[in-house]
Amino acid sequence: MISTFRLAATTAALLVLAGCASTNHKAPVEERSRPTGSPSAPSTTAPAKALPGAENAGKPGYYTVKPGDTLIRISLDSGQNWRDLAAWNSLENPNLIEVGQVLRVVPPTADPGSASAVASAKPLAPPSRIEARPLDSKTLPGTAKPASGAASAAASGAAAGAASGGQPASAADAGKDKPRDSGTDEPNWTWPAAGPMLGGFEEGRRKGLAIGGKAGDPVFAAADGRVVYAGSGLRGYGNLVIIKHTGDYLTAYAHNQTLLVKEDQSVRRGQKIAEMGSTDADRVNLHFEIRKQGKPIDPAKQLPAR
Numbered sequence: 001m002i003s004t005f006r007l008a009a010t011t012a013a014l015l016v017l018a019g020c021a022s023t024n025h026k027a028p029v030e031e032r033s034r035p036t037g038s039p040s041a042p043s044t045t046a047p048a049k050a051l052p053g054a055e056n057a058g059k060p061g062y063y064t065v066k067p068g069d070t071l072i073r074i075s076l077d078s079g080q081n082w083r084d085l086a087a088w089n090s091l092e093n094p095n096l097i098e099v100g101q102v103l104r105v106v107p108p109t110a111d112p113g114s115a116s117a118v119a120s121a122k123p124l125a126p127p128s129r130i131e132a133r134p135l136d137s138k139t140l141p142g143t144a145k146p147a148s149g150a151a152s153a154a155a156s157g158a159a160a161g162a163a164s165g166g167q168p169a170s171a172a173d174a175g176k177d178k179p180r181d182s183g184t185d186e187p188n189w190t191w192p193a194a195g196p197m198l199g200g201f202e203e204g205r206r207k208g209l210a211i212g213g214k215a216g217d218p219v220f221a222a223a224d225g226r227v228v229y230a231g232s233g234l235r236g237y238g239n240l241v242i243i244k245h246t247g248d249y250l251t252a253y254a255h256n257q258t259l260l261v262k263e264d265q266s267v268r269r270g271q272k273i274a275e276m277g278s279t280d281a282d283r284v285n286l287h288f289e290i291r292k293q294g295k296p297i298d299p300a301k302q303l304p305a306r
Contacts, residue, residue, distance in 0.1 A: 051098055051100045051101045051102070052089070052098075052101050052102070053089070053101060053102030053103060053104070054100070054101075054102055055102075056102045056104070057102045060106075061104060061105060061106035062102050062103065062104055062105065063078065063102070063103050063105045064100065064101070064102050064103075065097050065098060065099055065100060065101045065102075065103065066099065067099050069097065069099075070095075070097075070233060070234065070235075071085055071086065071091070071094045071095070071097060072229060072231075072233045072234045073234055074103065074105065075228070075229070075242075076229075076234070076242060076250065076252065076291070076294070077294045078105035078106075078294045079248055079249075079250055079291055079292070079293045079294035079295075080105060080106075080294075081228040081229075081244060082094060082228065082229060083228070083263075084107070085103060085104075085105065088103075088104045088105075088107070088108055089103050089104055185246050185247030186246075186247050186249070186302075187222070187223030187224065187225070187245040187246055187247065187249055187269075188223055188224075188269060189222050189223050189269075189290075189302050189303050189304065190220065190222055190223070190269055190270055190303070190304065191211075191220070191222070191303055191304070191306065192211070192219055192220050192221070192222045192251070192253060192286060192288050193211045193213055193217065193218070193219055193220065193276065193286045193288070194213070194217070194218075195211045195212040195213030195217060195276075195285075195286070196211070196212045197209060197210070197211060197212070198210040198211065198212045198285055200298075200300060201296070201297075201298040201299060201300060207289050207296040208252070208287055208288045208289030208290070208296065208299055209287070209288045209289075209299050209300065210285050210286070210287055210288075211285060211286040211288060212284070212285050213276045213284060213285065213286065214276070214284060215257055215275075215276060215277055215278065215284050216257060216258075216275045216276065216277075217275065217276040218272045218274075218275065218276070219241075219253050219256060219272065219273055219274040219275065219276055219286055220270050220271060220272055220273065221243055221251075221267040221268065221269060221270065221271045221273050222243075222251050222269070222288070222290070222303070223243075223245050223249075223251070223269050224245065224246075224266075224267070224268055224269050225243040225244050225245040225246075225249075225251070225266075225267060226243065226244050226264065226265070226266050226267070227241060227242070227243055227261045227262065227263055227264065227265045227266075227267060227273075228242050228243065228244045228250075228263065228264075229241070229242040229263060230242075230259050230261055230262055230263050231259075232279065232280075235280070236280055237252070237254040237255070237280060237287070238254055238255040238256065238277070238278075238279025238280030238281060239254075239255070239256040239257070239258070239259050239274070239277065239279045240252060240253065240254050240256070241253040241256065241259060241261060241273050241274055243267060243273075247292070248292055248293045249290065249291065249292055250289075250290075250291045250292075250294070251288070251289065251290055251291075252287075252288070252289040252291070253273065253274055253286060253287075253288055254280070254281075254286070254287035254288075254289075255276075255277055255278055255279050255280060255281040255284075255285060255286060255287055256274040256275060256276060256277050256279065256286075257274075257275045257276060257277025257278070257279065258274060258275040258277070259273070259274050260272060260273055260274055260275070261273045261274070290302055
């Protein structure tokens with residue numbers, strides 16, 4: 001009898017303990033990773049590599065690459081030839097630059113045996129191809145129609161110069177478009193197209209002029225210079241020609257249908273360099289920029305009166 005009672009009591013006690021155990025849940029655990037720098041934390045990522053030129057970040061004459069940048073855009077904004085930028089920064093592939101990379105955008109003071117000089121001797125593949133076609137005879141735009149006499153002869157000389165793909169017949173004729181101070185290094189400008197003005201320069205909004213016309217209308221070099229880019233590698237500009245002139249000036253001719261010049265080609269004021277089009281634009285027009293040291297300036301203040 002006592003044995004049966006003890007067995008019943010023991011069974012009851014075990015049931016009570018089991019009930020207590022079933023309600024004693026473990027507290028939830030919040031997973032928190034330790035700081036990477038903690039001495040006891042395992043290393044999960046490799047140290048960030050130092051990007052080329054990082055030691056020059058923020059210094060005058062250097063530019064830190066931002067998202068969306070290309071070497072062509074950086075060269076346009078700095079007023080330099082993209083090939084020079086590639087040489088100064090030892091870039092074997094001009095299409096490979098990294099966000100955060102620091103590039104030299106002013107000429108280095110280096111001796112002929114320096115790394116930059118050696119890099120400049122390496123052939124570089126151009127960022128894009130261009131379509132080349134023969135030049136044809138077109139009238140030089142931006143030249144006022146003279147009444148008679150010597151002025152008429154000057155206009156004939158200018159037209160002949162444009163038809164041959166070069167500058168006007170003589171320096172005297174070229175200088176009549178716009179007065180220039182003696183000793184200035186500003187180019188002798190002429191209009192790059194004969195069409196109507198569709199939009200003017202607006203600080204911070206439109207970096208140049210929008211000049212209207214028909215597809216295939218001629219686009220002319222606004223001054224003597226050398227082609228530093230001809231291609232379609234700059235988003236928003238379509239088929240683009242960039243020419244470098246004297247006095248740290250660049251001109252840009254965008255949205256062309258066809259390009260008629262190649263990189264490193266010398267061009268003369270009034271020479272046909274492209275045909276007007278609508279590449280990367282919603283209508284046929286020429287977007288024309290003048291930049292000094294990479295900064296856009298109002299072309300209407302530089303070009304002669306029409």
